[in-house]
Amino acid sequence: MFKNKAYISIGSNIPPRRKFIDEATKRLRRDSNIALIKRSSIYETCPNGSNFDIRKRFLNGVVEIETSLGPSDLMSRLLGIERSLGRTDSKRCLDRAIDLDILLYNDDIVSNGDVVIPHPRMHERDFVILPLMEVSPDTVHPVIKKRIRDIYNAREMKVFTSPQAAYNHLFSEKISGKRIGFVPTMGYLHEGHASLLRRARRENDLVVLSIFVNPTQFSAGEDYKRYPRDLKRDARVARKEGVDVIFHPSASDMYKKDNSTRVDVEGLSENLCGRYRPGHFRGVATVVAKLLNVIPADVAYFGQKDAQQAFIIKRMIRDLNMAVKIKILPTVREKDGLAMSSRNRYLSAAERREAPVGYRSLILARKMIEKGEKRSEKVIRSMKDFVHRNSNAKIQYILIVDKDTLKDVKTVKGAVLIAIAFYFGGTRLIDNMIVN
C-alpha cells in the first residue's frame, strides 16, 4: 500500500498497560498515512534491570507498518500519539503510559536531532528482539548486518547440569530483579511443551526449561529406560522458543545414593493414574519440590494434559508455602485431536490412526452431559463402548471425578474431570477434559 516499511516498538508501564498499548495500536491504524501490517504478542519485561516493582514493569510489543511518511514525520506522529495518551516527559525514566519508537525504517540509517534509526541497542534487548523475531525474523539490521533471526539465535542460552550452579546463577538473576518463568519437562519436546515455553517467554524476563527423565516416578516395568531422549533436538526447540537457561541434570546430580526424603500429596494422588501407578505421584511431587528449590521461579507452567499431576503440584506448592505461582495451560492436540505426548512416537501407524479415539470419547461424554445426562456410570459405559467399537485400544480406566478432590462422582454436578487412560500394546496414553 505504502512504499516504506517500518517496525515500531510499543510499550507501557502504567496501568492499564494493555489498554494503552491497544489504544496506541488503534491510533496507528487510524492514521491515513500508515497501514498496520502485523502486531507481535505482548511481552512482559523488566527492561531496566533491578526492578521488583510491578508498577514499573513494561508490557512490550512490536508492530510492522507500511507508511508514506518519512522518518521524521513518522516520529512526530508517534510523539503525537504518546502525548494524546497522556505521556509527559517530566518523569521520563519511570512512568510511561505509552512509549513508541521507530526500530527500523526500510534499511535506512538515520541520525539527526529528531530520530536515530535503527534504534540504538535494539539488537541487545530481548524486549525488542523477541517480539521482532515473531513479526519479521528475516529482516536485516542495517548496521550490524544480521538478520533478526541470527541476532535472536546468538542470544546466549546457558545449560546447567549441577543443581548448585543452576541455583547460584538463577538466584543472582532473580535478585537483580528478573522474573523467572519455569517449564519443567522430561524432554523430547513437542508442541505442547513449546506452548508452555511461549507463554513463559511472554510473561517473564528469564525462561528456564528443565529436562529430566525422573527415575523415581517410573515403576519397575514402566518405560523409564526407553523413554525418548534427544537433547540436541530439545536444545533447538528451546532456542527457537527463547529459552534462557536449560537445566539438565543427571539422575546422580539429582539423587544422592542415600536420599530418603519423599513428598506425598495425599488424597489427590490416590485416584486416577495414582490407582494404577503406585508411587508415581510421590516421585513427581518429590522431584518437582526439588526442581522448584533449584529454580527460584516466579511462575511454573504445566499442561492440562497431565491434569492430576498439575493439581497435585498446585496443592503441594500451596501446602508447603512455596513462593511460586503455577499456571496450567490447555492441552495441545494434533489435527485429529490426539493429545500431544512424547509417548506418541511409540505408536505404530495403525495405532496412531486409532489413537484419537480417547479424545473423541471425551467429546462424546461432554455432549451427553450437556444434553442432561448426570449418571457417571452411564457416561462411562458409553465412552467404553465407543472406544471398543472404534479401536483396538485396551482401556485402563475411564473415570469421572470431582475437579477439586479428584474423587469419583456418581452424579455429575459442578465441575468434573473426565479422564481416560488406555493402551495400544505397551504404549500407555492419557487424556482428559474438564466439564462444568
Next chain:
Amino acid sequence: MFKNKAYISIGSNIPPRRKFIDEATKRLRRDSNIALIKRSSIYETCPNGSNFDIRKRFLNGVVEIETSLGPSDLMSRLLGIERSLGRTDSKRCLDRAIDLDILLYNDDIVSNGDVVIPHPRMHERDFVILPLMEVSPDTVHPVIKKRIRDIYNAREMKVFTSPQAAYNHLFSEKISGKRIGFVPTMGYLHEGHASLLRRARRENDLVVLSIFVNPTQFSAGEDYKRYPRDLKRDARVARKEGVDVIFHPSASDMYKKDNSTRVDVEGLSENLCGRYRPGHFRGVATVVAKLLNVIPADVAYFGQKDAQQAFIIKRMIRDLNMAVKIKILPTVREKDGLAMSSRNRYLSAAERREAPVGYRSLILARKMIEKGEKRSEKVIRSMKDFVHRNSNAKIQYILIVDKDTLKDVKTVKGAVLIAIAFYFGGTRLIDNMIVN
C-alpha cells in the same frame, strides 16, 4: 588504671578478617597508654546495604578501653594501627583490612578536624549497638541521652502472623543483600534457644525467630494442648537477643483445612523417638519445610538436644535441594546437667531433683566406652540400672545408634549417638550424647 573510658569499634572486611581484628586488639593492648578492659563477641554484618559479595562483608566488634590519651591522640594511635595493618585510604569505601573508630569517649562531645565523638550515626547501626550492648548496656549516649540498652530496645522488632506477609518482608530484605539467620522454635524460650539466637545474631544481618506449636507433630494423647505458651515472655527474650523478626502464625495460618502434603524422611525417622512417636517426624519435617519456604533463610539453627530432629532436617534440606545451611549447636544444660527443655516446667520439685539422671547415665556410658567397652547391650544395661537405682524415672528407650544412619549398633565403632527417653509421670524428657 587510666582516668578516661572509651569505646572503640573494630571491623575488617578483608580476609583473614578475624586475624586482623585479633591483631588490632593485640596492638591496642600493647599500647602503654591504653588498658583494654573488655571485648565483645565478633558479629558478621553487611553494613552498607545491598551486598552479596562475601569478600565485602564485615566482621565487627567493640572494645572497652581506659586511656590516658585525649581524643585526638587516641585517634592518631588508632590510625597508626590501621596503617600498620596495611590499610590505605585509596579504596576507602570498599576494602578495609582494619577499621578502628572511637565511638564514645567518656561522655564528651567532640567535633574537630580529627575526630567526631560520639561517632555519627552509631546509634542507628546494629553492628555498633549489638556488640556495645554486650559490653556496656548502661553507658549513656551523650548526644541522644539514652542508655545503649534503651537504644537497643528501641530497635524495631516486627511480628508477623501471616506467612505471605512474612515472606514478602523477608524476601525484600534478602534481595537487598541481608543474610538471614533463622531459629525455629515452639516458643517458651529457654537458655538453649537463647544460645541459638545469639549465634544467629553474630553470624547474620537479620535474625528471625519462629514460634509455632505445631499440632501435626503431636499424636493424640500427647501434650499439644498443654504445651507451655507465653508470647509476651518470649518476645522479651527475643528482644534481649536482638531478634529482628518474630514469625508467630496460628495453626490455621499454617494449615488450610484440606492440606494434604506430607514430607517424610525415611530411614532416619524410624528409630529412636520415631519408634515411639509415630508420625512425629513427618509432622516435624513437613512444618520445617513450610517454615523454610516462608523464611528465606541463609542459615537455620537447631539444638543438638533434639539430635534426631536436626539430622532429619539436615537430610531433608539436602535431599530437597533447599537453599539453606543448617547449624547444629550444643545442648545447653542446667547447672546440674539437666538438658534445657520447655517441658522441664512440668516437673515436680522431687522429679526436678532426679531429672539429671538421664544426663548422668550418658556420662556413665561415655566413660564405659572410653574404657574400651564395645558391646552396646552391656552399656545400655548399665545405663538402665543406673537410672533405676537413682530415680523413679520410667525409661522409654535407651539406644546406641550409628550417627549417620541412626540404626542400632551392636558393637560401638566410629561415631555413635547414645540417646535416652524417659518419663516422670506424664512428662517425657530426652537427652543424648555423641561419642566417637
